[in-house]
Amino acid sequence: MLKKMILPFTLALSLLGISTAAYSEDSPAEAAAKYRQGAFQMTKFHFGQMGAVVKGAKEFNADEFKKNAEIVAMMSQIVANGFGEGSSADDSNAKPNVWTDAAGFKSKLESFQVEAAALVKAAESGDLEQIKPQFGKVAETCKACHKEYRND
């Protein structure tokens, strides 16, 4: 019993050594900037997959489309983790008004969240004619927020 309890603890300690050594080189602001840039790239990837379907360059597969929409919706929720207090970094594409106009930024982010969730609903219909206009609405929220709060 004692052995069982000691082993995981030792394991945890030795592995913590690994995680702090290998993964703690970023300041909180740098980590936040990398987080939101990561969310952007992942969102863009799935958005691009859906865009190819919407413009007819890729065959429509309802299940795949729904998965893409779900990941974008999830990203719209968690990307806020990259914009918390102390997350402003000098070398990031985020404009200072993300933080100085926090209410305006929050409102734009919420529009993205609402429309992305609506795209999941549209995707659940399996009807591309319902999906297309909603895809357009999501694209509009990307553009509206990036225009005001991001250096492209």
Place this chain on the structure above:
Amino acid sequence: MLKKMILPFTLALSLLGISTAAYSEDSPAEAAAKYRQGAFQMTKFHFGQMGAVVKGAKEFNADEFKKNAEIVAMMSQIVANGFGEGSSADDSNAKPNVWTDAAGFKSKLESFQVEAAALVKAAESGDLEQIKPQFGKVAETCKACHKEYRND
């Protein structure tokens, strides 16, 4: 009725112009590399939050810990999207054996998925003493896969 049908279609077309112009500069391999690098940064962020708790540098909040664990588990599932066919990029940290030893890589990725899911379960207990060893196990899967398949 006709007007209603035409409007969304026009909207979709005009917005597609936006998405293809602003977001299609990457080749599929580049997009995949950015995707997996994004997943890595997002995972690292949440892993770091949990690591700070496990090593006692940050107060334990069971709900927050669980959210961090859930996002890492979700990332462990979707990161595979960045390693599909044609996703090998010259300027990426992924070693060629990700693709030449696809079965070995898949096995390592699955270990990450299994242990990350188990960390969510451990986090649901709200008991830090159950969480710590499982956090260590997840860290071990990160290290095991990166050592073999990633240039650090």
